[in-house]
Amino acid sequence: MKNTRNLILVAMFAALTAIGAFIKVPIPYVPFTLQYLFCALAGIILGSRLGALSQIVYVAIGLCGVPVFTEGGGISYIFKPTFGYLIGFIVAAYVIGKIRENVVELTFLKTIFTLLLGLFFIYLFGVVYLYISYNLYLGKNISFYFAFFYGFVVCIAGDLILTIFAAYISMKLIPVLKKSGYIE
Template structure:
């Protein structure tokens, strides 16, 4: 017997119609998601010890707001845009574009975006975006998964110790901030939707 999935934020705010209208809705949502990802990658917020982007926050919120399937499709579209040479990633076009950029040091994190969005979407479909505590669990697991992919990839290039020192240690404080922001944002969005109804 299949599990009954909880509605996502997006499906509650904009229920999916049938047929071609559904496909058009999903394409529009995916494009909006890739735009948000691009803006989040390009925006640098002064922070300690390194400047912070909001990209992992946006990745995980897309997963939770869209659900696993549409969330992953959105991240995959974003990666396709990057693979085709569009300057959608952090540091592009200055640090290169396309597949050459994606095969570099950040490649594992980009793959981790897919995994993190899927996990957070899967958890959201089971109600993990409704309460602060469960959102904290989902966001923490999503961030951890992104780091696992990123450090594993980076370790193949420079060794695990250096990969951890450059790919995790400078970002722990920003990751906590982004996780807590998700904890504040998603349950509040659901509360707001409840008041509208």
């Protein structure tokens, strides 16, 4: 029963992340989406192992050709400049979940700091991959400042709002899900 519940939760958060890819605000180079919201909620609600697994499932489905990413899908998506953010989702969900597992009492501020640490890894992988992809195989020489500006500075305000929203939602959801026996 527990394994079935975990499989359903992992699949649900993979699907929510896919849906989040299609709720987007087009800005240059890196569109603003709701993927981070569902990645963060996966980590904070499911924990490190299952949260990361939900994001691995999401990325694997996209790489198999199902168009669940912001700009489609398929194995060639690894050559998109924004693929690093997808790698960051996996790491972020794991980090967020790991911190939550080790925090005795989860408060609103602790949740925000936990989510911000996960967001750090999304941007770390995203900006570095953006820089490398443009310079190595897209043949466009860009500075690291350019990648940092368009991959972080332009996007961070929306993700900070999502961080506060995700912290608020998780503070409401976690006690209910624990009481209902859906999470530990």
